[in-house]
Amino acid sequence: MGKTALALHAAHLVADRYPGGAVLLPMSGPDGAPRPAADAAAALRALLRCRDGGAPCLVILDDVVHPDQVRDLLDATGPGAVIVTSRLGLAALVATHGPAVVQLGALSPRESDALLTAVLGRERVAAEAAAARTLAELCGHVPLALRIVAARLLTRPRTRLADYAEWLRRDLPARLALPDDPRMSVPLALDGALRRLPAPLADAHLRLARLHGRITAPATAGALAIPETEAEELLERLLDHGLLEDDQPGTLRMNELFRAHALRRTARTGDEVPRAVTATARRALPSGAT
Incomplete structure (x- = not known):
């Protein structure tokens, strides 16, 4: 972020x-x-x-x-x-x-538009305003993803934003990467974030990507086959790691780009996410350190 x-x-x-x-x-x-x-x-x-x-x-x-x-x-x-x-x-x-705290997250639609406009120019973005909004949504309004998209389009001045959005949609988020700099890669960044997690939390993140829309403790408990109280604690830890976002009281949501990455990871390794989470979540949850 x-x-x-x-x-x-x-x-x-x-x-x-x-x-x-x-x-x-x-x-x-x-x-x-x-x-x-x-x-x-x-x-x-x-x-x-x-x-x-x-x-x-x-x-x-x-x-x-x-x-x-x-x-x-x-x-x-x-x-x-x-x-x-x-x-x-x-x-x-x-x-x-008691420090001042600045919490970073996905940009607002207006901020995403401002970022694309600053890089690509007002004329190009205004000419395809709907496509620009689609690009921002495909990027989950994540700054790294938006910068990668903007960089690619800046080096392809004749490419229509709508055509690029359609190309991106066909293999998301794998195409959110720059080949000349491995640091500019959404999949690698998210893979790194998952590697930092205890295995049960990483597995839980992959499983929760299968839930559509809002994520609640009861839905999580059902998906992971754990008690609801443990599901609440697990969701708090995923929220603390930035892999979930606040939605409404009692509900969280997963950024659509993070969800696309998790679903792609699952598809790449087979239909079933490892069930380590259901067996080891209780041992992983009490520790606050990672």
């Missing part, structure tokens, strides 16, 4: 307030493994020693996996400020430190 990009953008906007500059400290590896707190603290101390005479500095702790990774670091930054990015809600950190 662009957490790191937003943090870096914010750092540039407030650069004049922090004469000591800004540092970005990765808090997890490419595989999602959390960086040990002691290692992160040593790296941060080394970075801060290089700053200008102890002047206020802006520290970005990027892709935090668990609150315990950063609690001690928050006291080590001196007179500066800290931006923490995470795929998780980090509610425990919010409770103890």
